[in-house]
Structures are given as structure tokens and as C-alpha cells.
Amino acid sequence: MNNTIKAVNYQSIAWIKLIELNLLLAILLTLLWSSYADIVHIWWRSQTFTHGFLVVPIAIYLIWRKRLEIKKITLKTEPLAIPLIALTGLTWLLARLTEVAVVEQFTAVALIPLIFWLTLGTAAARVLTFPLGFLIFAVPMGEALVDPLMQFTAAFTVMLLRLTGLPVFWDGTFFSIPSGDWSVVAACSGIRYLIASLFLGTLYAYINYRTLWRRLLFIILSGIVPIFANGFRAYLIVMIGHLSGMKLAVGVDHLIYGWVFFGVIMFLLSALGNLWMEPPLSATPNNTNLDSELPLTITAEPLKRSAALLVIGLISFAVWPLLDTWLQRPQSAPTDFAFTLPVGQDHWQPRTDAFTDWTPRYLDATLEMRRDFEDQTNTTAAPVGCYFAFYSNVQGELVNSENVMVSQNHPLWRMPSHRTIQVSIAGNDMTVIESRVHSDSQTLLVWNWHWIDGYVTANDYVAKIYQLFAIVTGHAYRQVGVVFYTTITDNKQDAAHQQLQRFANDMLPVINARLHEIP
Structure with a gap:
């Protein structure tokens, strides 16, 4: 008996594939529930990502629009989807172990179109590329752009103010400016505008254009x-505040002005997009009777082969959350880190008293320690x-x-600048983040x-790799966050830099030796 191919009713195989797809998606949702719940929680609490609630309904609608094309395809x-599912699942596990939330959530969402591909086949996945790819907007990502956007907004605003003729201290x-002080905070960075614009612009481009270059240009x-x-x-808000004697656009009203302004910009952008709108395709004759033109039967793949592939596909993504459950079994944090602050070197x-009331913010640290020192050979030196923040990997995370x-909303302290620099400490090159903070x-x-298991880095991504090694x-x-600080007097930042350099050369070898004693 030939069991390799057989002709079956199209509706029958479509229903079978639909059941298979929904079953695998339900299992995925159950196993990765915490990742999807975290995504929804961010949608709920963050105005930046509130659009996420619209992504899934829109994707479902876009898939529904493709239903007639799908009917022409052998499912x-x-x-070929199985190795990609396994690789994506492994990436999800590594991101979860190292608490890289954006990668964890991205891979959790990426598994959904991969399961569509596994279940329905390459031809169907090709037709559904955009509807499934649109799910990427469900992932709450982009916060890494906040700082560079703040810097750009400040620089752009200052440039326009100076072109206007106003003197600016930046x-x-x-x-x-002469009428008052301003700052660009996270809420003014434009990240909300950027994400909302890309969300709406991508959808607009897909619906209104057919050619790829038009879609890409509009996106x-x-x-x-x-x-x-x-x-x-931002420039207009500063000017409104300046011209009104700091009575207008200095409170919540400037956020309202901002969203009104964004609405105008999106209207103008869509109007611009209409200028190269493509003419609609000619209507398909007897479109309502298209179903009758479809074949009543279709060649089906062997049932045993399909079932075996689906089981392998299920295992390729189910093994990772199960492994995560085993690796994340309850642990107890050590009660003693066996670390003592150095009392002095050379x-x-x-010092008996602190020379500043500033302290860095490390959330949920298991233990925090700090000590201030003075140079006995130079009493006039700063x-x-x-400061040290210890993390036990039971609660809280160092790289966060x-x-x-x-913090942005600190009532007394501000951080106008920070940069990554290379320094030589006791003959060894290392990278640190140098910041200037002031009250x-x-x-x-x-x-x-x-400082992670003996490795030193100022790069958050490299730190996550070191964290993974430490866990394994x-x-x-x-895992320790290390901070050195000194005062800047008379705006002599170079002198402060040299003072930190001298302190690190003398004290860091002792500090590193004691950090290595942590069990």
C-alpha cells in the first residue's frame, strides 16, 4: 500500500494544520508564560509600550487578510524550522539565565512565527512574513536608545537656541538661558515618538504600498x-517658556503640547506618503467566488512523517524552559561574602567622616559597602x-x-555627562565608565x-557573558559593582582624573585580591 502521498479534501488538511498550530502555540504559551506575562506587564505600566496591546489583534487581522492566498498553498x-527553533530556544534560555530581559522576550516572540513555519510550511510562511514579522513590535525594546536620544535632543535644541540668538550655557x-534652566530627561528623549512612529509607519507602508522600495523608504x-x-x-517648548516668562510649557502642559505636536507630525508624514501612493490593483473578477476556483483535493504529506516532525519540533523548544526550571531551582544566598574593606595601603x-552625601544607586544589592580615604602625603589633595555593591544572583541583578x-528624578544630584575611557591600572589596561555628577x-x-568572577568590564553586554560563565x-x-569617586575643585577635571588614577594604582590590587576571596 502506497502511504507516501494521497489526495485528501483541502478543508480536512486545513483543519488538521490549524489544530496542530494551535496546540503547539498553546504549549509554547504555557511553557514560556512568565516571559509573555513580563511583556504584558511592561505594556501595562509603560506609556512607551502601550501600543503593544494592539500588536496581536493587528497581526491576526493581517493574517486573516491573507486567507485566500493561503488557500492556494499546499500546507x-x-x-528546516526545527534547528532554528532549537537555536532560538537556547538563546532564550541563556538570556533568561543572565537576566537579559529584552533578548528573552524577543526570542519568546520569535518562536511564534517559527512555529507557524514548522506547522504550515515555507510557502505559507512566505505569504505571512509581514503579519508574523509585525509581532516584533510586541517586544518592549528600545530603551537603550534613550540616552543617545537625550544627548541628540539637547544638542539640537541648543543649536536652534543659539541660531535664534539666545546665549546658552550647555x-x-x-x-x-537667561530666563531659566532646562534639562532633557528620559520623558523628553523622543523614544515614545520614535517607537510610535515606526509602529504606525510600518503598518501604513505595508497596507498602502506594494513595491519594496516604497515601503522601506516610508519606514x-x-x-x-x-x-x-x-x-x-523641545526647542519650541523652551521658546514658549522663555517668551512667557517661564509661565507656559514648564509643567505637565509641555507634555500635552508634545503629543499634539506629534499628532501633527504624523499627519504630515502620512500626507507626504500619499504623494507616492501606488494605484490599487485591478479588482479580481468574481472575487467572492474565488473559493469555488480552488481545488477540492490536495496532495497531503505522510501522516507519520508530519507527526514525527511536529514532535521533534515540540521537543526543540520545550526542552529549554524545562531546563530553565531545573537550573533555577531554589538557592540560598551566602550569609557572609568573606569580604572586608581595605583599611589602607601605602x-x-x-577617613573618619564621609566627604560627600552622594551615593550610586544599585537596586536590590545583597550587600553594600563604602569607605573614604585621604592621601597622608598630600593633605591638600582631594x-x-x-563603593561596592554585591549581588548574590538570588534577588536583584548587577547589570541593570x-x-x-x-537617577533621573534625584532631587539633589545630576549627571550631565558620562563616557567610556581606557585607563592603565598597576600596569594593566582596563575600561571604566567615567561620569561627572554634581549638586x-x-x-x-x-x-x-x-567585577564578575574575576573578570572586569564596563560593557553591559560583555558583563552578561561573564555572568553566564559564573553561573555555569x-x-x-x-558579582560586584565597583565605584571610585573624588571631588572636582575649581573645574579641574584632569586633576580629579589623576587623583583617581593614583588611588587605583595603589589600592585596586588589594581590593581585587579581596574580591577573589568571595566564595
């Missing part, structure tokens, strides 16, 4: 226009302090965007970096 299980994201414009528009919006001696030298009464120069080798508790 069959695609084995310091990072802070600037002053590119949807990414560029809001960035410059946000800079111009001519550096501990004091230097060191919320762990900053100064009304004091300015500090700060160096900070990550059983050293998950050896």
Missing part, C-alpha cells in the same frame, strides 16, 4: 522624522572614596539599566565598572 510540515543634557522616514521633530518640539588612610550613578554644592568625578561554573555570587 506541509517544514523540517552641560550635557542640561542647559541654561526609514518614520524613523528619522520623529527624531528631528522631537528636537524641534599612604592612603581611611579625598577619594570607594536601573543601576545608575544618579548645588559639590561636583564629583566617578569611575565605575563590573557555580560562582553566581561573585
